[in-house]
Amino acid sequence: MLQIKLKNKKNFFIPVAILAIIVIISLFIGIFHDDDKPIKRYMTKEIPVKNADINTAYDTVLPSSVRIESGDYMGSGNIWEITGNKIKVMTASHVAAQDSCNVTFFDGLSSNGTVTFRDDVKDIAMIEVDSSFVKESKKKDSPSYRSVRPSKVLPDCEEKIFIIDTLTNSSSVGIVDTPSVFNPLIGHDVIYCMCEVEEGMSGSGLFDATGHYHGILLQKSDGSCICLPVSDIDIP
16 A cells, blocks of 8 residues: 555656756746847758859848838848847848838848948948747747858858849859958958849848858949958947
């Protein structure tokens, strides 16, 4: 009889102990989870060098691309970070002319965004969108969008690159002409690319065949274009 009671107590305490552990872990996550911390699992996948391909890279990074409308201005951008409650978009400062913008994601879903950082010297701006609209619109807990994977090195001279046109969901393919050089008219280092770009592409990312984000398109220049290296994108 005593053995039966002990066995019953053991059977009772095991699920209770498991439940207690689950509650403690949940509380631990709740206390230490930072809603402003980038969620790395939403970052675009890295394509191995042996499988490097522009078409594959385009499909990989497209979910990071956005179209931006700000007053009379229209341009492009890319998701820089996805946090617990924000989708942070990087674009050119002259594209985000007003502090309130409309951001349209690659799947056509749109939301209002607010400029939270601006550097007119480097011509970059950060727009933040409340990610709760995704859950409300798609009835899911996480966005299908992806943040860019910044490159840790400059692109090579004559390396194949592409820039996405968010107005047509297509891309312009070209090569790197000068990986990094100081432009006295702009006042900082830039990447020159032999790549045809059109109006509305300003603010879009410069990508290589492995899907790495090398910089941001600032302007076009006689059959070429000028981009700010990702190493010069400094967000506080």
